[in-house]
Amino acid sequence: MAQTPFTLFNIPFGVFSTEEAPHPRCATRVGERVLDLKKYAADGGAKDIEGFIPGTFAQPSLNAFAQLSSATRSAVRQRIREDVQGNHVKESCFVEASRTKMHLPMHIGDYSDFYCSLEHCQNCSAHLSMPQIPKNWFYAPSVYNSRVSSILPSPSTFKRPSGVYYKTGTEEAVYGPSQMVDFELEMGYFVSKPVPHGETMNVDDAKKHIFGFVLLNDWSSRDLQMFEMKPLGPFHGKGSATTISPWIVTMDALEEFSVPVKTIQNPPCFPHLAYGDKAKAALNIKLFAYLERAGKRFKISQSNLRYLYWTPYQQLAHHASAGCGLNTGDLMGTGTISGDAVDADGKKLELGCLYEATEGGTKSVRLQAEDGGQAELRYLLDGDEVVFEAWCGDMKLGFGECRGMLVG
Amino acid sequence: MAQTPFTLFNIPFGVFSTEEAPHPRCATRVGERVLDLKKYAADGGAKDIEGFIPGTFAQPSLNAFAQLSSATRSAVRQRIREDVQGNHVKESCFVEASRTKMHLPMHIGDYSDFYCSLEHCQNCSAHLSMPQIPKNWFYAPSVYNSRVSSILPSPSTFKRPSGVYYKTGTEEAVYGPSQMVDFELEMGYFVSKPVPHGETMNVDDAKKHIFGFVLLNDWSSRDLQMFEMKPLGPFHGKGSATTISPWIVTMDALEEFSVPVKTIQNPPCFPHLAYGDKAKAALNIKLFAYLERAGKRFKISQSNLRYLYWTPYQQLAHHASAGCGLNTGDLMGTGTISGDAVDADGKKLELGCLYEATEGGTKSVRLQAEDGGQAELRYLLDGDEVVFEAWCGDMKLGFGECRGMLVG
Known part of the structure; x- marks a missing residue:
């Protein structure tokens, strides 16, 4: 992963879809792979973190996730990193970045x-x-x-x-x-x-x-x-x-x-x-x-x-x-x-x-x-x-x- | 109805709620009475008008209704007027204006x-x-x-x-x-x-x-x-x-x-x-x-x-x-x-x-x-x-x- 912006230090958030599954949903990215956070949460990822509502990642924008407390968001992000690093995430949750379409990450009011x-x-x-x-x-x-x-x-x-x-x-x-x-x-x-x-x-x-x-x-x-x-x-x-x-x-x-x-x-x-x-x-x-x-x-x-x-x-x-x-x-x-x-x-x-x-x-x-x-x-x-x-x-x-x- | 702005020529559109039913929904107004268009449509009002989707009036904004063709909107508005004028609207669809709370009528993007x-x-x-x-x-x-x-x-x-x-x-x-x-x-x-x-x-x-x-x-x-x-x-x-x-x-x-x-x-x-x-x-x-x-x-x-x-x-x-x-x-x-x-x-x-x-x-x-x-x-x-x-x-x-x- 040399020179990728999306190192394990990063764990950014975005909204994506694929041709097969065209509904926009939340994701993070590690190197050239996009981690479908809707699937990750549905599989029980981060489920025990206080204040986390798994359905937030099924939304077509990150607004619901961003509305959670910063402590919850930090803990979820940290857990995602640990789960990726420890190979605890199912292969089926990942999509090649080249196969994704990226959307506006948030619903923007102003x-x-x-x-x-x-x-x-x-x-x-x-x-x-x-x-x-x-x-x-x-x-x-x-x-x-x-x-x-x-x-x-x-x-x-x-x-x-x-x-x-x-x-x-x-x-x-x-x-x-x-x-x-x-x-x-x-x-x-x-x-x-x-x-x-x-x-x-x-x-x-x-x-x-x-x-x-x-x-x-x-x-x-x-x-x-x-x-x-x-x-x-x-x-x-x-x-x-x-x-x-x-x-x-x-x-x-x-x-x-x-x-x-x-x-x-x-x-x-x-x-x-x-x-x-x-x-x-x-x-x-x-x-x-x-x-x-x-x-x-x-x-x-x-x-x-x-x-x-x-x-x-x-x-x-x-x-x-x-x-x-x-x-x-x-x-x-x-x-x-x-x-x-x-x-x-x-x-x-x-x-x-x-x-x-x-x-x-x-x-x-x-x-x-x-x-x-x-x-x-x-x-x-x-x-x-x-x-x-x-x-x-x-x-x-x-x-x-x-x-x-x-x-x- | 002398001097009311909301004569039968008007039939304006708005979004309201009441204390008993706090979910905002669409309405029109005649004189001092607010006609709950969610109820009106649910009771079959305007249901035969081409292109009209009764559920649009159950939304918390008029955007879905405004997206319909202008011909459909005109016909719905005309039908509402006729139904009010002909006393074809159930009494239970009306609320006294003084008992309503008005909301922003549309979801405003810009x-x-x-x-x-x-x-x-x-x-x-x-x-x-x-x-x-x-x-x-x-x-x-x-x-x-x-x-x-x-x-x-x-x-x-x-x-x-x-x-x-x-x-x-x-x-x-x-x-x-x-x-x-x-x-x-x-x-x-x-x-x-x-x-x-x-x-x-x-x-x-x-x-x-x-x-x-x-x-x-x-x-x-x-x-x-x-x-x-x-x-x-x-x-x-x-x-x-x-x-x-x-x-x-x-x-x-x-x-x-x-x-x-x-x-x-x-x-x-x-x-x-x-x-x-x-x-x-x-x-x-x-x-x-x-x-x-x-x-x-x-x-x-x-x-x-x-x-x-x-x-x-x-x-x-x-x-x-x-x-x-x-x-x-x-x-x-x-x-x-x-x-x-x-x-x-x-x-x-x-x-x-x-x-x-x-x-x-x-x-x-x-x-x-x-x-x-x-x-x-x-x-x-x-x-x-x-x-x-x-x-x-x-x-x-x-x-x-x-x-x-x-x-x-």
Whole structure:
């Protein structure tokens, strides 16, 4: 199982079906094998664990499982690992991953997308004719609601959207296919424990409210976005499609990769956003973005979740602070995660989208394939595939792929 | 049944429960009586209508019913009316409205709120230090995604939200209870026939995709909104609570109130937004907003759905145009609906929110109760109730109340 993201340290959760058994149900994954948790539980797996309801894994989403107490979920996950390791799971519970179809892992009630990487915001502001990041950005995590109906599980195709935009360099509005389709390198996380409408949550409890993380590609049509942003923010420019990786890596699995934040906040944040355990206020998750074109694979960028100025825990506390309510299965996008590393020539290596890398679409990026082939990239072409990966702790575990193809 | 909104012309649909039978199920309403449609169908009501599945009314939402063909829904609605009128419905199917609890009528997957009244936008822009409405507004309906978890059925209470905002007249950011809670007079409409992800719809088919209309109060915390708007648009300022009236008045019931639009669009809209049947491109629905304070009722404003610059049919076609997908039960807010009528003193009578009426919160509005009592209104006080009503065709039918109370 060398190099698999789905090591025994991982035990992620997802929802799958097969051709023979097309009803979506819950699963975990070990290497190239998918463990059907509906069958596992029906066979008596984890049945003695307090609070565990075996039928939860027969559901077509992980919401029922995520609603159980975190102690129960941890114990179930640990038991699955022990049972796999000890060969206590019947062979008939496993399916080859290549024979499965993955579905959205949770029923998503609301989807909010943040804008919380300082480097990303600095780079974007420079091209948005905003001389600097608006002052409010430093006082609370910036965020908008996005479109649930457009969330797709990896691998997915994304049809080039049409919309209204200004022809490049003019003030002439036209309606037609977007000419500036971009990706955004993000992570997503799902709410486990809900926050009732009208109530708030303590930032120090944030980890209890998060079920786990996925990779998230917030496809963005920059021309539609720039046309429509004033004054209500992004809509179709970002709401036409969002691709997520299908395996949720749990907070339990990620806890050991906790680290301090990268950037000390200045001005200091309000008390309701100050995470107490400074040593564990962020997560060290390495991110990679690739382009696949004409059978070749090109690395576009790398980054790290810990680069975020506003951490997921602060994001969630801010989200809950106005009493809007959070439900199990709600999806949060971290926002594009850019960093500030440069190569010997001063070229930025950690840019989370093409809008940054191409300086607002004005310059092409030259990419090098592993076999030496080259590609030029400005905005995405029909047939381009964008693939994200993420790894923790020297490949101790990973997230698998978040893969999407733009089609005409 | 004089003055009831729920005349026999109406036959709206909703979801209710009672103390004795707490499972939410579908209903219609006639005068002060609620007709339990689960019982009605179980007793054989409408059973011979082609395509009708009696079990759909036993569901806790109207989604299953709304998914049936519009011909089937029309026939069922007509049959219900005939059966009530002919006294063919068992007494045991009726419940006094006062003994029912109303729920959200549909399971809502996504909620989008538009910004489409020219008068509202002109008035707001004037106070938002924008000299004029951005040019993009005239080329496509302006819209943002809002928060599904915060949608409440009338009557509801809305807890004054906390958030980050600038202290009045300063650049000092503070965290605390909003000081500028406002209402917004809107209507909402629900999607019946879905539009699959990646596909678009024809504007002339819009009526087939709309199940019906409700009243919608988009509670707005203006201080939070103004703080957070740049650059991503409204979030907590508008996502903390939205109250809707619980009875959906169907497209069938409203069709006879079709009228031409009030304002000819200039520049002319793109062809994909041009509604063919000009004589029936808008709906004539009279709207009223009241304040209830200390036992007295004050009229705040009146307006009309037909005032919208971008009609609901254009809104829906624009929404679908980028391929984001629309699902049965999706809720659209029309945006605040203001008009330009003035009284003899030049005072504007048709302002859909306090932000407009108080000129950005700088002036109080003086209201007169029917019995001569007076009230001063700037932003809402704890304990204030806001009540919307809407009527069609000289009170031929109405929408009932959309009622919400702000609490501290």
